[in-house]
Amino acid sequence: MKKMNEKIELGVSLYSLTSEFVTEKMGLEDCLRAVAEMGFKGIEIVAAQTVPEYPNPSDKWLFEFRDLLAKYDLKPVCYSAYIDNGLRPDRDLNHDEIVQFTYNDMLYAKKAGFSMIRTQHSISPQILEEMVPACEKLDIMLTIEMHHPHHPRVEVWEKYIELMNKYEHLGVVPDFSIFQRKPHRLLVERLVRAGFREDKLNSVLEYHEKGIPCENAIGELSLNAEEAQFTRDLYEKFNPTPLDDLKTLIPITPYIHGKFYILDNGEFDPCIPYDKILPMIQDLGYKGYIAAEYEGHHFDMSVDARQQLRYYASIFNKYIN
Amino acid sequence: MKKMNEKIELGVSLYSLTSEFVTEKMGLEDCLRAVAEMGFKGIEIVAAQTVPEYPNPSDKWLFEFRDLLAKYDLKPVCYSAYIDNGLRPDRDLNHDEIVQFTYNDMLYAKKAGFSMIRTQHSISPQILEEMVPACEKLDIMLTIEMHHPHHPRVEVWEKYIELMNKYEHLGVVPDFSIFQRKPHRLLVERLVRAGFREDKLNSVLEYHEKGIPCENAIGELSLNAEEAQFTRDLYEKFNPTPLDDLKTLIPITPYIHGKFYILDNGEFDPCIPYDKILPMIQDLGYKGYIAAEYEGHHFDMSVDARQQLRYYASIFNKYIN
Amino acid sequence: MALDFQYDELMFSKSTVKNSYAGDVVYGYEFEIMYPSYRGTFLSCIEKLTVKLDGVEIDQKKMRFTLNGKQFLISELPTLCHEYWFVLDRAVITVLQDGGIPAGAKQIDVEMVHRIPYTGYFGEYLTLTSHGTLQVDNHVTEAIK
Amino acid sequence: MALDFQYDELMFSKSTVKNSYAGDVVYGYEFEIMYPSYRGTFLSCIEKLTVKLDGVEIDQKKMRFTLNGKQFLISELPTLCHEYWFVLDRAVITVLQDGGIPAGAKQIDVEMVHRIPYTGYFGEYLTLTSHGTLQVDNHVTEAIK
Ligand SMILES: [Mn+2]
Numbered sequence: 045m046k047k048m049n050e051k052i053e054l055g056v057s058l059y060s061l062t063s064e065f066v067t068e069k070m071g072l073e074d075c076l077r078a079v080a081e082m083g084f085k086g087i088e089i090v091a092a093q094t095v096p097e098y099p100n101p102s103d104k105w106l107f108e109f110r111d112l113l114a115k116y117d118l119k120p121v122c123y124s125a126y127i128d129n130g131l132r133p134d135r136d137l138n139h140d141e142i143v144q145f146t147y148n149d150m151l152y153a154k155k156a157g158f159s160m161i162r163t164q165h166s167i168s169p170q171i172l173e174e175m176v177p178a179c180e181k182l183d184i185m186l187t188i189e190m191h192h193p194h195h196p197r198v199e200v201w202e203k204y205i206e207l208m209n210k211y212e213h214l215g216v217v218p219d220f221s222i223f224q225r226k227p228h229r230l231l232v233e234r235l236v237r238a239g240f241r242e243d244k245l246n247s248v249l250e251y252h253e254k255g256i257p258c259e260n261a262i263g264e265l266s267l268n269a270e271e272a273q274f275t276r277d278l279y280e281k282f283n284p285t286p287l288d289d290l291k292t293l294i295p296i297t298p299y300i301h302g303k304f305y306i307l308d309n310g311e312f313d314p315c316i317p318y319d320k321i322l323p324m325i326q327d328l329g330y331k332g333y334i335a336a337e338y339e340g341h342h343f344d345m346s347v348d349a350r351q352q353l354r355y356y357a358s359i360f361n362k363y364i365n
Numbered sequence: 366m367k368k369m370n371e372k373i374e375l376g377v378s379l380y381s382l383t384s385e386f387v388t389e390k391m392g393l394e395d396c397l398r399a400v401a402e403m404g405f406k407g408i409e410i411v412a413a414q415t416v417p418e419y420p421n422p423s424d425k426w427l428f429e430f431r432d433l434l435a436k437y438d439l440k441p442v443c444y445s446a447y448i449d450n451g452l453r454p455d456r457d458l459n460h461d462e463i464v465q466f467t468y469n470d471m472l473y474a475k476k477a478g479f480s481m482i483r484t485q486h487s488i489s490p491q492i493l494e495e496m497v498p499a500c501e502k503l504d505i506m507l508t509i510e511m512h513h514p515h516h517p518r519v520e521v522w523e524k525y526i527e528l529m530n531k532y533e534h535l536g537v538v539p540d541f542s543i544f545q546r547k548p549h550r551l552l553v554e555r556l557v558r559a560g561f562r563e564d565k566l567n568s569v570l571e572y573h574e575k576g577i578p579c580e581n582a583i584g585e586l587s588l589n590a591e592e593a594q595f596t597r598d599l600y601e602k603f604n605p606t607p608l609d610d611l612k613t614l615i616p617i618t619p620y621i622h623g624k625f626y627i628l629d630n631g632e633f634d635p636c637i638p639y640d641k642i643l644p645m646i647q648d649l650g651y652k653g654y655i656a657a658e659y660e661g662h663h664f665d666m667s668v669d670a671r672q673q674l675r676y677y678a679s680i681f682n683k684y685i686n
Numbered sequence: 687m688a689l690d691f692q693y694d695e696l697m698f699s700k701s702t703v704k705n706s707y708a709g710d711v712v713y714g715y716e717f718e719i720m721y722p723s724y725r726g727t728f729l730s731c732i733e734k735l736t737v738k739l740d741g742v743e744i745d746q747k748k749m750r751f752t753l754n755g756k757q758f759l760i761s762e763l764p765t766l767c768h769e770y771w772f773v774l775d776r777a778v779i780t781v782l783q784d785g786g787i788p789a790g791a792k793q794i795d796v797e798m799v800h801r802i803p804y805t806g807y808f809g810e811y812l813t814l815t816s817h818g819t820l821q822v823d824n825h826v827t828e829a830i831k
Numbered sequence: 832m833a834l835d836f837q838y839d840e841l842m843f844s845k846s847t848v849k850n851s852y853a854g855d856v857v858y859g860y861e862f863e864i865m866y867p868s869y870r871g872t873f874l875s876c877i878e879k880l881t882v883k884l885d886g887v888e889i890d891q892k893k894m895r896f897t898l899n900g901k902q903f904l905i906s907e908l909p910t911l912c913h914e915y916w917f918v919l920d921r922a923v924i925t926v927l928q929d930g931g932i933p934a935g936a937k938q939i940d941v942e943m944v945h946r947i948p949y950t951g952y953f954g955e956y957l958t959l960t961s962h963g964t965l966q967v968d969n970h971v972t973e974a975i976k
Pocket residue numbers: 189191219301303337
């Protein structure tokens with residue numbers, strides 16, 4: 045077990061407040077104050093969103109950020125990194141560049157007081173293992189996010205899981221998008237705006253929910269070509285990996301992305317089965333932070349993210365502790 | 366005639382104070398104050414030396430610089446540009462890049478109050494002519510420096526001279542390095558430090574001064590291989606174009622680089638024949654600035670450039686007005 | 687399903703059109719754009735950037751892109767692997783045009799094709815096409831001289 | 832005659848060697864260099880940059896070059912056509928080395944081969960090789976935490 049905390053505790057990724065941040069309604073300190081007031085304990089930043097000097101934050105920025113977290117009694121939990129593999133037009137990042145990005149992110153995380161970075165699956169198993177001595181020297185956890193459409197049986201993940209079981213400083217960050225079972229309301233609304241006839245779409249969603257195959261839906265519902273393509277996309281995307289995968293993941297999980305897209309209340313997520321997930325990770329002995337990761341801003345920037353975070357905290361508290 | 370002023374007047378290139386500037390003994394304002402106190406009236410900057418934000422100085426920098434010149438009652442005469450043709454490892458700058466650099470430098474010059482930019486011969490005759498409408502619109506003179514080893518019979522210069530005679534806003538900036546007739550003291554000292562036996566070098570310089578051919582010097586003076594190569598370099602370098610070229614140049618000259626390397630007094634430059642040049646340009650009707658351009662810092666950074674500038678001003682005043 | 691990556695409304699945030707001055711000469715016009723995303727990107731991820739003024743596409747050679755205190759040609763953008771566009775920073779697009787924005791001009795449209803560099807899931811990178819529209823009004827701001 | 836372009840003494844101006852810290856872990860050492868010239872240059876003009884510690888050349892992959900708030904691999908320098916090195920700015924060279932500067936280390940030597948980009952007179956560009964030497968002393972400065 046990757047025990048990062050005494051108990052399961054609620055954190056938040058500042059990414060949740062994207063809409064407020066990028067429209068300059070809330071500055072960085074406003075975001076921190078807001079989440080502290082809502083009761084979140086741990087902080088994740090997506091450096092490529094938060095740091096003006098990205099990819100090379102100055103010591104000045106990092107130390108000021110560390111001090112700002114202390115001011116609001118927030119724990120620096122996860123410094124989120126990218127492997128921007130497609131950064132160059134002519135080729136993918138090479139070995140030395142990926143090592144450079146990863147090692148730097150570990151140094152920056154350490155300087156700002158984090159004990160974990162989250163990177164992406166394109167790091168490659170070879171580089172992941174190569175980083176282990178640096179992880180040990182710096183005492184920094186190096187984690188890879190498992191995000192939809194990935195799951196433990198993706199080939200590269202089988203290797204990652206092996207390494208994460210082998211080395212104390214490696215781990216997985218399951219993003220619970222891997223368990224999303226149907227499209228959320230904002231996506232449905234967007235599909236309607238994109239021209240999917242509402243009654244047709246509702247029928248498709250019923251077919252999908254009942255497990256009737258995609259081609260039946262397309263054949264029986266007189267969809268036009270565009271609707272048919274959207275339908276294929278929906279069936280492909282909303283094909284969640286079994287919750288049982290948590291048994292494989294939790295022992296190598298030091299941190300979790302509590303992904304959600306839109307909540308209508310503080311009771312229930314219709315899209316991701318938190319009612320089943322949260323008791324299950326508790327049973328599996330998970331001890332660490334779950335970061336509320338609100339992602340509805342991808343679809344509608346006018347939603348009040350703070351309200352969404354409050355709803356998420358409420359669902360969390362319903363099941364944990 | 367390119368009449369840029371009512372009379373011949375003394376300016377200075379801040380490049381003269383390179384040693385003081387790059388070792389941070391004098392800041393930009395110190396340099397301006399110093400040259401104003403010495404009686405220099407017009408200012409040239411080498412943007413790639415002076416501007417921290419090069420190649421794209423901000424409006425803020427340009428306006429502050431303009432105001433600083435006004436504070437010391439100095440006239441912005443020439444904004445010196447480069448064609449950094451070899452900037453890229455794979456190819457020379459292309460047409461669009463040279464146009465971009467040149468047009469930008471004209472805009473920056475205009476914003477800071479200059480009415481002239483000085484560029485380099487690698488701009489090409491085609492681009493030089495292409496820039497004419499922009500020169501006219503902005504009322505900015507676009508000039509090319511003619512520097513040793515160039516002279517009016519270099520092929521590309523024949524074309525430039527034709528264009529400069531044709532268009533009011535084009536001109537040449539003769540750098541009087543084209544008339545240097547023998548190596549200056551700092552170069553002689555450097556050659557001695559590099560291993561050229563002093564007595565041998567003195568003999569070579571005598572041969573050169575008397576017009577005895579290079580191969581005679583090498584043959585008769587028992588030079589070693591390295592000394593022989595230096596001797597060939599000296600003969601090639603110190604082979605000045607005739608002063609008579611001023612008759613071709615002055616009518617298309619809005620500005621002059623009064624180059625000098627080292628002066629021992631305020632009377633005479635042993636290397637560049639200012640005693641002949643200055644009366645000659647006056648006779649030819651030149652009206653504009655001559656910028657004192659001290660270059661000894663290339664060879665010895667410990668020389669007092671301010672003393673050198675005072676010597677140069679003294680020589681200038683001996684002949685002009 | 688590119689429907690789940692839509693921040694285009696951010697492109698023109700509080701942007702206006704200004705004439706570009708050198709001394710008293712108007713040599714062009716300019717406006718600001720933001721990178722339409724939840725995070726910043728590298729300019730090398732911009733595959734195409736076109737501007738239309740009232741439906742007529744502007745010559746790429748007459749456009750300049752300024753960010754981080756540096757000015758670039760549009761053709762250079764794909765080479766700028768170390769030029770990061772922070773999500774709160776405004777890039778300035780300058781159109782070189784004697785006299786500035788033409789009288790009566792109404793609308794500027796920007797189309798940007800950009801690669802999302804970390805989306806190498808199961809194959810190719812996701813490439814998005816973002817659109818932004820700016821009304822010119824007659825509020826053309828004058829420069830400080 | 833490359834004797835007439837000599838500013839090498841500028842390379843190590845007021846430079847010292849510092850250990851590089853992340854928290855309480857020393858992951859390397861670093862020192863500053865200036866561009867040895869009367870003007871700034873573009874990093875793309877640096878053709879080669881090698882460092883020796885007491886005569887032993889440092890692995891290029893263990894070196895980082897930081898300027899303008901950005902960190903580069905040495906191998907990237909020739910590609911940085913828009914990274915200007917102002918003549919008064921100090922670049923930081925970091926050597927990744929667990930524990931920092933080795934005890935007893937005495938001298939750092941830097942060799943830089945750099946192209947002078949405007950010297951296309953009658954042919955090829957002038958390329959210079961500049962040298963700088965820094966005495967390590969025992970004055971290894973500690974970082975602010
Ligand atoms: Mn996530």
